[in-house]
Amino acid sequence: MATSALQGAWNRVPPGVRQALSTGTKVVLTVGAFYLLLTHQVRTDDGRHVSALRAIADYLPQIDAGVFWRFVALAAAIKVVGILCSMYRWQLLLEGQGIRFPFGHIFGTFLIGRFLGTFLPSTVGLDGYKLYDAARFSGRTAAATAATAVEKVLGIIGMFLTFLIAFPLGYGILGEHATLVAAATVPVALAVICVFFVLAFRPALVQALITNVPFPGRARVRGFLGRASAAAAAYRDQKLLLMNAAVQSFFVHFCTAAMYFFTALAIGAAGAHFWEVTFASTIQIFATVMSPFTIAGEGVREIVQTLLLAKKIGTTESIISAALGFWAAEALTLGGGWFWWRRGPGYRPAYVVLDGDRQAAAARAPRRPRSAMLLV
Template identity: 25%
Template sequence: MASRVDTLKRVGILLLQLLVTAAGLWYVFHDPQRRAQIAVALKQADGIWLILGWLCYSVVEILATVRWQLLLRIQGIRLSWLRAGAIVMIGLFFNQFLPGGVGGDAMRLYFVFKLAPGRKIGATPSVAMDRVLGLLTLLFLAGMSLSLRFNALTRSSSSLHIVYLALALLGASFVFVVLLFWLASAGLLSELPKVTPFRKVIIESGEALRRYRTHLVTMAFAFLITVAAHLAYYTSYYCAGESLHASAGHAASLADILSIMPLVDTIVSVPISLGGVGVRETLFQELLGNLSHVPPALAAFTGSLGFMNQAAWGLVGAAIFLASQKIINR
């Protein structure tokens, strides 16, 4: 009975994600005039900027591999750089194309268990700490964005509502982080009631903090790596916008992209659509259009084009997964 309920729940989540994705894409691209504008922009797109965007996102995955290697080695798990990079790419694919956004974590654990069966205990904290670092970095960058560009970001009522939504999600995330640090330092993780929402995630994340708290210098370095990875990721969207500059007549500045991306990431991290598709385009249309005066169709398509860099690497992860048995045996 429980398995049937779980199956129905997963199907329900998938249907909701498909509905939100379709609704978002229809909202921003249903106008034939906008689609024609995008077609013209694609014909005039600057290939050099597209390549630069792809290279920027490549840096993201390289830095993600370096960070995870640091976390693994603190736990005494040693993987070759090739294997670690391959597993990170496989995780990217499953995070993008599976409902929920956590399938990649499960796949990373699966491969570590296969490659280092004697170190299973340290694998879960490494993945959990990877997530915690991402959350801390997002809070930091979003806080910087809002403190420096709040007035510019809230010029219109639509963008103001988006900022308030992001603030609510960031506030909840901040409370989660504070609670996590308190539970871990007080040794209260095991005493959480079984009915506590997200109990497993809280315990795993708290255990990760406990295991890594004696490695402050390494963790500070890992945090800086995560900040650099986020900035490279955001810059890939700037390159996407610049590639459409000839058609748009006016592209967003790098400062504008760096201002909106933490807010976009905050909202897109809620898994209500497949890979954030549909939601991301809607947010770009409103935020980039109001902040940088980019035409709505091209503002939305900038979000799509930027995501394509990530999706392309996700497909590389899919190819690696198909050859994963060779990776395990190498």
């Protein structure tokens, strides 16, 4: 009752005020997360206890510039591979809905979405802009929305696949808790992956189970599975396409997780081992993506990475390598700003193919003033 009352009161607040309050709250939480992180006391090699900020300031001059730039370049390169896989996955999912754009158009759209998402929580900017773009130039909002819904689920599948593959090789960071964590997480990850593919390829089986097998919260689960089943309906006869999209999801998240190993090497973290850092990063990525509380996951990324890797590579190194991972990932993303301004109100992709029929995109999209584009 109290929750419903609060939700009702929130909905009565003017949209502009709601947005300002939400953004302000995220800014405060982001600043607060960094404050807690950087004022945390850490023990130095000589036994002193200093703030993390002081330890970082003392550590930075020790970094070798040549090593730094070499491994930052490698980190950025592997992240680019992941971004390209993400673009290809979106192209596949749109094709499954009967929509095809030139890859060059998708490339620019993705970078614009990532650029806008730099200033927003989780993947809101990228998801929103891709959906707007596909719906606008194809005229098929429902199909673009369904592709987005399936892509979101595939993103979780990709994270769980990366987690499962890295776990046997990197679980050492969990110490004595490894067995407990494995028992609590591995079955869940496997179940989510299996349910998704059964739902996509054998929806009647899932519906029969939730109808005939009683369990807590069945009504809520039934509603969720019904929506997911409807979104995946277009892909039931396209098993290879959906499997390909799932493989791309794995590479998206594996490349991102592996990137943090190279940022750790860039700052000279001697204790960094590939699978340990990659495994820790799969957990950190999940926490960052799922967190709605800070802008672009700032603060959450560094805190989780430090909790998992401080004993292996050091607190200072964990914080710096996590923050550096964000900037290495932004190397290509910042190019989205160029595409954003380059695509004026009269921009159209070269073509759009709808159900095999190639058409001029200009015939399907009304002209939009730049002011409207800036608000997306």
